[in-house]
Amino acid sequence: QKEVEQDPGPLSVPEGAIVSLNCTYSNSAFQYFMWYRQYSRKGPELLMYTYSSGNKEDGRFTAQVDKSSKYISLFIRDSQPSDSATYLCAMKRGDDKIIFGKGTRLHILP
């Protein structure tokens, strides 16, 4: 079993819809949870960073962490065509090693 599992998609949704992206993990040592957005031919860009269970909101983005279920989510409200990208979840252990999911390709249809 991989430490971090993420459905690669692609996921296609109409503009304006709520998008839900998810990752599961197997290692209880993960303490910090991040979401990155990566456009084609670009490096990953940090969207959200959290270390506790619960929700964290930033504009149209909400990150949710459930440590008891080892499950994290990213919700995007009022999705826009410019949100079309690959979304990577990432998790950091106490030794500072960061493990990434494979990424989910998201297409927002105008």
Next chain:
Amino acid sequence: ETGVTQSPTHLIKTRGQQVTLRCSSQSGHNTVSWYQQALGQGPQFIFQYYREEENGRGNFPPRFSGLQFPNYSSELNVNALELDDSALYLCASSGQGSLHFGNGTRLTVT
């Protein structure tokens, strides 16, 4: 505040050759990490440098080596290139616990 910059942006090498990739880290960040991202995959951790010393390494062979300089810029060297080394190589500097990536160097080995 300047971001992470990498050079070159693209590179084509022949199997067996050696390559050096360069990175200038974000101002004020003294930790730099290198990641390999194969097509359709998440970034895989190669190694990390802190104050010119390697302080963490992923599952990559010794022909992957690096340096960090007093100004916190960094190099990634790969010897005896193999076809499977074709990937996007990402440099990231660490600030406040999260990673900030450059746009990467796309290496193609033929």
